[in-house]
Amino acid sequence: MITPAFELSQDPDFLTIIINIPYARVSEFDVYFEGEDFKFYAKPYFLRLTLPGRVVEDGREKASYNVEKGVFTVQLPKETPGQYFDGLDMLTALLAQKKSRSAKPLVEEIGTSAEQAEEEEEEEEFDWEIEQTPYDETAESAFRLQCYYGFGNLKSGVFRRLQDELGEVIDLKDPDLTSADGRRQKRLESEAAKFDPDHYLADFFEDEVIQHVLKYKSWWVDAYAKKVASQGRSDQEHVNQTSFVSFSKEEREQLAKFTNTSYLLDKRTRHQVYFGLIDILLAYCYEICINEGDKNVESSWNIRKLSATLCWFETFTSIPEVLVSFGRRVLCYPLYRHFRLVTRAFSDTVMILQLGKSAVLKCLLDIHKIFRENDPAYILNDLYITDYCIWIQKIKSKKLAALAESLQKAKLTKAHLGFELEELESAALLVQEEENELKAVVAVSKQQLPSSELETSDSEESSSTSSSEAESSDSDEQESSNSEDGEINSLQDSLQEERTASLIDCSGSGKDTDTSKVYVSDEKSKSSLQSTSVPGKLIEELGKKMRTAVRLSEQPEELATASHATLQEKGANYAFEPQRLSEGPSGNENFLEVSPKKNILLFVDSTNEEED
Structure with a gap:
C-alpha cells in the first residue's frame, strides 16, 4: 500500500x-x-x-x-x-503508528505518542539546568566499549561498519570507543589548534562582505514580525502558530515518508536533545545568512562543521555551553569568521523557536534535504535529523517557548570564547594608529619640501642625462674592444686619443723631471664615474685619479703594485701581471705592457726632457 x-x-x-x-x-x-x-x-x-x-x-x-x-x-x-x-501540519505525528507483530516487548509504552510522559513533564517547573555528577573513572572505564551517540544517545556501533566514510563526515576519529568527556576534550584541543589570529583580524578590519550579508533577512524574520503584530489583537486569542509558516508540497511529501516513532527519553536525555536542537539550528542560521538563502556545495559542510553535535557527537548540559561551542567553531573553521555572525545566528535561532514547532520543523526539513543530497552526509540524517523531524512534531509548543525564553536571556561575549579576542583587537588597533600617524608625518614632510631641493633635483636630472649619453658612447667602445682579440693596437690608439693624463709637477718647482702618460680602459670604473650625478663626487673622483698619476710618476719601478693598491682602495678587485718589456712608441725600452684580469690596459710612456 x-x-x-x-x-x-x-x-x-x-x-x-x-x-x-x-x-x-x-x-x-x-x-x-x-x-x-x-x-x-x-x-x-x-x-x-x-x-x-x-x-x-x-x-x-x-x-x-x-x-x-x-x-x-x-x-x-x-x-x-x-x-x-x-x-x-505535523503530518508525521498524525500518521498512526504501526503495530508490532512480534512478541510483547519487555518495556511497553503507555499512552499514544508518549503524551502521558509529556503531560507529567509539563506539571514540573521547566528548568534547563540539569544536575551534574562528578566524573567517575571506574564507571567510564566499565562502559568504555559501549559509547553511544545520535539522537537521544540511541545509536552505537554505526561507524564500525563505515570507517571509509567516517573522516568525511565528522572530526571524531573513534566515536564507538570515545566517551563523552573524551570527545569534549579532543574537540577543545582541535579548536585551539585551528584558531588563526591573522584570519580573525583580517575579517575584523575588512568586513565589507560581512556587513553585506548581515543585511539579508530570512523568511522567519517576516513570519516573526507578523506574529508579533497579531499578538496585540483580542480576536486572535486562538491564533494558530503554524499559520505564519507554510510547508511546500515537497516538504509535505517528505513528512509523509517518515515513520511515526515514539522516543522513550529520561529527563536528562530530553534536555540534551533540546540543547542539541539549539546547536543544529545555530549552524543552520549561519549557513542561511552567509549564503543569503542560497544553497551551494559548501552548505552541508558549514552546517555539520559548525555544530559540535553533528561533528563531534557532543552532548551539552546547559545553554551557555552550546553558545560557547558554536562561537568558537565559527571563529575557527568557515570562510568568514566574525563575532557578529555569531550574534546574528543567535538572534535568528531565538525567532525560530518563538515561532513554534512548525518553524523548527521547516528548518529541520531543509537540513534533511541538504544532507540527503550530499554524499556521505546522509549518515547524519539517520543519526540525528530524521529523528528530530519526527520528535519535534510531538512536543508541546510551550516547551519551545520556554526554551526560546531561556536562550534569549543567555549572554555571550568575546571573553567567553577563550581566544583572547579583545586583546588581539586592541593590539591590532594600536598598530593601525601608529601606521596612520607615520603616514600623516610623511605626507606633511613631502608638502613642506624647500624649493632648493627641487632645483637640485633638476640639476641631477640634467647630469643624469649627460651621463646616459656618455654611457652610450662607452658601450660602443666596449663592443669594439670585445669584437676581435687581434685589434689591441687600434684599441690602444683610440684610448690614447680619448684619454690622456697630463703631466703633473709633484714638487711644484720649475725643474724638469721625467714624466709618464697613463692610459686606463676600465668599463666598470668608467661607468661608475660617468653615472655620478652629483658634481662634488665627480671632482673627488678626478682628484683621486690625479693623485694616482703622481705616485706612478715618482715610483715607476713599483708601478704595478701601486696601481693595484690604489684600485683596491676604491673597492675594485683588479690584479695585474707584467707580461714583457719591449720598445715603446718612442723607441725606448721603458714600455711596460700589463695584462689585466678585468679588461684593464695600462701603458706607461717614459720620455726624457728633450722629447717632451
Whole structure:
C-alpha cells in the first residue's frame, strides 16, 4: 500500500482533509472516521490518521473527488464546534503508528505518542539546568566499549561498519570507543589548534562582505514580525502558530515518508536533545545568512562543521555551553569568521523557536534535504535529523517557548570564547594608529619640501642625462674592444686619443723631471664615474685619479703594485701581471705592457726632457 500525500485544514465547525490519489480506482474506496481515528482506502492508497481532536458523524460530513486533479476532499464535523485543533501540519505525528507483530516487548509504552510522559513533564517547573555528577573513572572505564551517540544517545556501533566514510563526515576519529568527556576534550584541543589570529583580524578590519550579508533577512524574520503584530489583537486569542509558516508540497511529501516513532527519553536525555536542537539550528542560521538563502556545495559542510553535535557527537548540559561551542567553531573553521555572525545566528535561532514547532520543523526539513543530497552526509540524517523531524512534531509548543525564553536571556561575549579576542583587537588597533600617524608625518614632510631641493633635483636630472649619453658612447667602445682579440693596437690608439693624463709637477718647482702618460680602459670604473650625478663626487673622483698619476710618476719601478693598491682602495678587485718589456712608441725600452684580469690596459710612456 502507498501512503498518499495529504494535508489538513480547519474552520470553527469542520475539519477538512485533502488527499492526493492520482491513478486510484475511485469505484472502490472506503472512508471511516470516529473520534480521533480516521481511515481512508482507495487501491493502491491507504491512509490512517490519529487526529488532534474528535470528530463526529452527524450527517453534515461531505466528500468530493476531482477527477482531473486526482484529489479527494472530505469535510468532517467537529464534535465540539469552535474547538481549535493544534498541530494539523505535523503530518508525521498524525500518521498512526504501526503495530508490532512480534512478541510483547519487555518495556511497553503507555499512552499514544508518549503524551502521558509529556503531560507529567509539563506539571514540573521547566528548568534547563540539569544536575551534574562528578566524573567517575571506574564507571567510564566499565562502559568504555559501549559509547553511544545520535539522537537521544540511541545509536552505537554505526561507524564500525563505515570507517571509509567516517573522516568525511565528522572530526571524531573513534566515536564507538570515545566517551563523552573524551570527545569534549579532543574537540577543545582541535579548536585551539585551528584558531588563526591573522584570519580573525583580517575579517575584523575588512568586513565589507560581512556587513553585506548581515543585511539579508530570512523568511522567519517576516513570519516573526507578523506574529508579533497579531499578538496585540483580542480576536486572535486562538491564533494558530503554524499559520505564519507554510510547508511546500515537497516538504509535505517528505513528512509523509517518515515513520511515526515514539522516543522513550529520561529527563536528562530530553534536555540534551533540546540543547542539541539549539546547536543544529545555530549552524543552520549561519549557513542561511552567509549564503543569503542560497544553497551551494559548501552548505552541508558549514552546517555539520559548525555544530559540535553533528561533528563531534557532543552532548551539552546547559545553554551557555552550546553558545560557547558554536562561537568558537565559527571563529575557527568557515570562510568568514566574525563575532557578529555569531550574534546574528543567535538572534535568528531565538525567532525560530518563538515561532513554534512548525518553524523548527521547516528548518529541520531543509537540513534533511541538504544532507540527503550530499554524499556521505546522509549518515547524519539517520543519526540525528530524521529523528528530530519526527520528535519535534510531538512536543508541546510551550516547551519551545520556554526554551526560546531561556536562550534569549543567555549572554555571550568575546571573553567567553577563550581566544583572547579583545586583546588581539586592541593590539591590532594600536598598530593601525601608529601606521596612520607615520603616514600623516610623511605626507606633511613631502608638502613642506624647500624649493632648493627641487632645483637640485633638476640639476641631477640634467647630469643624469649627460651621463646616459656618455654611457652610450662607452658601450660602443666596449663592443669594439670585445669584437676581435687581434685589434689591441687600434684599441690602444683610440684610448690614447680619448684619454690622456697630463703631466703633473709633484714638487711644484720649475725643474724638469721625467714624466709618464697613463692610459686606463676600465668599463666598470668608467661607468661608475660617468653615472655620478652629483658634481662634488665627480671632482673627488678626478682628484683621486690625479693623485694616482703622481705616485706612478715618482715610483715607476713599483708601478704595478701601486696601481693595484690604489684600485683596491676604491673597492675594485683588479690584479695585474707584467707580461714583457719591449720598445715603446718612442723607441725606448721603458714600455711596460700589463695584462689585466678585468679588461684593464695600462701603458706607461717614459720620455726624457728633450722629447717632451
